[in-house]
Amino acid sequence: MKIINNIPIKNRGQVTSLLATKIPIDKGLSNTWSMNIASNPAKMTLANQLTCSIDTRLLVLLVDDDPRYLMLCKRYLCGRNADKFSVHTAGTISEALSLCGLNNYDCLVIDYVLPDGTGTDLISTLSSGGFSNIPPAIITTSAGGEDAATEAIRAGAVDYLSKRNANSQSLQRTICNAVEKFQLSQSLAQRNIELLDANRSLLKNKNEIMQFYHTVSHEVKTPLAAAREFISLAQDGAEGELNDGQNQLMQLAIDSCDQIKKQFTELLEMTRLENGKLELERSDTPVDNLVRRSVTSVADLARIRKVRVYQVGDTNVEVLADPDRIVQVLSNLLHNAVKFSKEDSDVVLSTQLCDSGNQIEFCVTDSGCGIAEDERSSVFDRLFQSEHQRSQSSACGLGLGLAIAKHIVELHDSVLKLKSELNVGSSFYFRLALNSRNI
Amino acid sequence: MKKVLLIEDDAKLSLALQMRLKMMKYDVACSVDAVRAMDEANRHQPELVILDINLPGGNGFVVAERLRKNISTMSTPIIFITASEKPEYRQQANNIPQSAFLLKPFSAAQLADAVSRCLNDDDEVYEL
Numbered sequence: 001m002k003i004i005n006n007i008p009i010k011n012r013g014q015v016t017s018l019l020a021t022k023i024p025i026d027k028g029l030s031n032t033w034s035m036n037i038a039s040n041p042a043k044m045t046l047a048n049q050l051t052c053s054i055d056t057r058l059l060v061l062l063v064d065d066d067p068r069y070l071m072l073c074k075r076y077l078c079g080r081n082a083d084k085f086s087v088h089t090a091g092t093i094s095e096a097l098s099l100c101g102l103n104n105y106d107c108l109v110i111d112y113v114l115p116d117g118t119g120t121d122l123i124s125t126l127s128s129g130g131f132s133n134i135p136p137a138i139i140t141t142s143a144g145g146e147d148a149a150t151e152a153i154r155a156g157a158v159d160y161l162s163k164r165n166a167n168s169q170s171l172q173r174t175i176c177n178a179v180e181k182f183q184l185s186q187s188l189a190q191r192n193i194e195l196l197d198a199n200r201s202l203l204k205n206k207n208e209i210m211q212f213y214h215t216v217s218h219e220v221k222t223p224l225a226a227a228r229e230f231i232s233l234a235q236d237g238a239e240g241e242l243n244d245g246q247n248q249l250m251q252l253a254i255d256s257c258d259q260i261k262k263q264f265t266e267l268l269e270m271t272r273l274e275n276g277k278l279e280l281e282r283s284d285t286p287v288d289n290l291v292r293r294s295v296t297s298v299a300d301l302a303r304i305r306k307v308r309v310y311q312v313g314d315t316n317v318e319v320l321a322d323p324d325r326i327v328q329v330l331s332n333l334l335h336n337a338v339k340f341s342k343e344d345s346d347v348v349l350s351t352q353l354c355d356s357g358n359q360i361e362f363c364v365t366d367s368g369c370g371i372a373e374d375e376r377s378s379v380f381d382r383l384f385q386s387e388h389q390r391s392q393s394s395a396c397g398l399g400l401g402l403a404i405a406k407h408i409v410e411l412h413d414s415v416l417k418l419k420s421e422l423n424v425g426s427s428f429y430f431r432l433a434l435n436s437r438n439i
Numbered sequence: 440m441k442k443v444l445l446i447e448d449d450a451k452l453s454l455a456l457q458m459r460l461k462m463m464k465y466d467v468a469c470s471v472d473a474v475r476a477m478d479e480a481n482r483h484q485p486e487l488v489i490l491d492i493n494l495p496g497g498n499g500f501v502v503a504e505r506l507r508k509n510i511s512t513m514s515t516p517i518i519f520i521t522a523s524e525k526p527e528y529r530q531q532a533n534n535i536p537q538s539a540f541l542l543k544p545f546s547a548a549q550l551a552d553a554v555s556r557c558l559n560d561d562d563e564v565y566e567l
Contacts, residue, residue, distance in 0.1 A: 214523055218493065221522035222449045225544035229455035232547045238458055261544055268524050277526075 057086040058179060059103060063096045063122065064089075064111040064140070069163070073109065076168040077175075084172070093117045093125070100126060105135045107175050107182075109161075112141035112148050120155035127156055136182035138174055140166065158182060206275055213271050217264050228257040266400040273407040280322040280411055284435050287351055287360060288315035290323060294330035295349060298338050306343045309334060313351035317360060318435040321412055326432070329405040329416075330362060333428045336401065337366035341425075354431065363429035370422040379418060380406040440466040441558060444485035446476045446502065447520070448494055452543075456489065459547055463554065473497035477505055480512050487557055488512070492521040492528055503535050516557035520545070 062073050070089045077085040088103065090096040093116045096108070110119035119139045126134045139152035142163040149160035158178045161170065235242065235250040242250065272278045291311050302309045319326075330349065337347040350363045371379055380402050402416075409416040409430045420426035443465045447453040453469055460467045468483040470476045473496040480488065488506060492499035499519055506512040519532045522543040532540040539553045 214525060217524065218522040221543050222452055225522065226449060226452035226455050228544040229452065229459060229547070233455065233458050233462070236462065236547065238462060257544060265524065 057084055058106040058175065059086045059088070060107045060109060060175060061096060061099055061103070061105045062087060062089045062109050063091075063093075063114065063119070065091045065113075065115050066111070067091070069111075073166075073171060076166070076171045079168065085175070091115070093122045096122055097125060097129070100131060104133060106179050107135055108137040109171070109175065110137055110139055110157075112139050112152065120152055120157070123152075123156045136178040138178055210271055210275055210277075213268055217268055221261065221264060224257055224260055228254060231257070263400075266404060270400045270404055270407075273404060273411075278407075278411070280325060282320050282322050284318050285321050285323040285326070286315075287317050287319060290319075290321075290326050290330060291315055291349060291351060293323075293327045294334055297327070297331040298334040298347075301335065302338050302347070305338055305341070307338045307341045307345055307347055309338065309347045309349070311349045311351070314353050314360065315351055317353070319360060319432040320435050321432055322408075325408045326412070329408050329430075330364065332401045332405045333364040337364050337368065337426070337428075340368035341366045342368065353434075357434070359431045359433050361429055361431045363427055365425060365427040367425040370424050370426055371418070371420040372422055376418055376420060380416065440464060441487065442466045442468065442483055442485040443487045443489060443554070444468050444470065444476075444480055444483055445489045446470045446473075446479075446494065446499070447489070447491045448472060449491075456550075459550065460489075460554075463551060465554075471495070473499070473502050476502045477509070480506060480509065480515075484511055485515060487516050487518070487554060489518045489520060489554075492519055493523065500531055500535075503538070507535070518553050518557060 060077065062070050064070050064073075070091075074087050074089070077087050088099055088105070090099055091114075093114055096110070099105075100108075108122075110122055112119045114122070119137075119141075123137050123139075126137075136158040137156065138159045138161055139148070139157045140161045140163050141148045152160050158181055159174055161174050231250050231253045233239075235247060235254070269278070295309055295311055298309055334347060334349060341347055345367045348363075348365045350361075350365065352361050352363070353359070354361050405428075406416045412432060414430045414432060416428060416430045418426060418428055443460050445453060445456055445460065445467055447456065447469070448471045450471075453471070457467045457469060465487075468479055468485065470479040473494045476490075476494075490499045490502060494502070499521075503517055503519075506515060506517065514537060516537045516539070517535065518539045518541060519528070519535075520541045520543060521528055524542065529540055532538055537557070539557055541549060541553055
């Protein structure tokens with residue numbers, strides 16, 4: 001819709017002064033009203049002066065070689081609803097194309113049969129002719145019925161109207177519906193473009209973030225390697241023997257270096273998981289092997305914290321899984337369980353056949369502090385640290401372990417779940433399908 | 440004493456590793472970049488090369504390729520060391536025969552294990 005400047009005209013004098021400025025004029029408004037303001041303001045008609053306003057009417061082009069039908073349609077559209085439609089007319093395809101080149105129509109109503117072609121020819125020419133913003137087209141016909149309608153829709157028309165059924169109401173409704181449908185599809189197309197751009201931008205950001213993590217990790221871990229090695233050299237007597245106290249301090253320093261390394265590794269792993277860059281290496285894996293390795297991994301921590309860790313249930317089966325990754329999950333769950341358990345309590349890793357023997361459920365249960373109900377839905381989020389857990393233990397880490405465990409379990413087509421009660425304990429559990437040999 | 444060529448551009452880590460290797464009773468030569476690495480290899484004829492992957496003047500894999508093309512070092516075991524966890528680095532190292540891979544920071548025990556295995560078993564690829 002061309003916009004014409006809104007000029008609130010009160011008197012001729014004001015018009016004269018406003019006319020001194022440049023105002024864009026729609027050259028194609030020959031069939032409606034126009035302001036011939038470029039030539040002689042004094043000769044401007046009263047009607048023109050008083051009707052300068054922003055034109056919100058739908059601009060419609062009627063294309064038909066029957067002048068009586070054109071007049072009838074103009075009356076249908078502009079009779080009682082002069083404020084709704086503004087109408088141009090054309091009798092041939094070539095005339096219609098000229099007008100389309102000069103105006104931005106909101107809708108075209110085109111007779112199926114024209115002197116220089118068909119209505120569908122006009123639509124095809126507009127589509128392939130380099131016109132921008134091709135408006136929605138409605139084909140009208142006095143004969144042809146469904147075949148004509150089908151051909152019209154296939155050619156790109158949005159609707160079809162039989163001349164026999166045309167009246168003021170049907171014509172207006174068909175035009176309004178066509179325009180609304182067209183605007184919706186334009187809006188959808190625009191949204192799709194914006195989404196595509198947003199996706200491209202996100203992908204670029206993801207790659208940049210990955211690169212950033214790699215760079216940061218690399219730049220930190222090399223000096224960390226040097227620091228760790230110097231401490232280790234001192235421990236090993238490179239500059240003389242250390243006493244017990246000095247040795248202990250050196251060991252604490254080395255433990256801190258290892259903790260930093262672990263957290264950087266977790267950070268990178270999380271990034272890789274989120275970017276879909278972590279690949280599993282699945283193989284037939286004995287469950288007892290998974291269980292043994294996992295329990296061994298927390299043996300030292302359990303001894304220090306005086307927590308008993310033991311395993312119960314079925315282990316004499318195999319699963320198709322990435323063994324290192326499942327051990328990583330189980331070790332993480334056991335590590336958390338031990339960390340947040342009271343002294344002289346039990347942590348249990350249970351394995352139980354389920355789903356009629358087609359699956360095995362791994363479950364790590366502790367009798368620790370538990371997780372509050374309002375935190376349970378967030379417990380697998382990155383960087384989540386339970387407030388209750390923070391108050392119980394100072395060694396919280398980056399908070400990525402459970403998020404990583406969840407991702408790894410999902411990569412194995414399963415779900416990591418939680419049952420918990422405050423001050424009673426928690427159970428984290430997931431299922432894996434048994435190797436087909438065991439079913 | 441067996442000779443080890445250490446190619447590492449970080450001065451402090453290079454010093455720490457030199458001290459460690461000397462404690463392990465190896466004769467250590469050093470280079471700080473890919474360009475001078477080949478000169479040092481030709482001069483010292485090492486029995487083992489410990490090679491950082493991210494080097495000034497070209498990465499460690501380029502150096503490894505040159506070492507393998509050089510008659511005097513074509514069978515010399517290489518231990519690749521890196522702080523980067525890019526999976527493609529590990530894969531590329533796996534493709535080079537008689538090589539091992541260590542991720543920084545590594546312990547003295549891990550380094551000793553890698554060195555000992557590289558110098559004792561020439562035909563295997565060791566991945567750590």
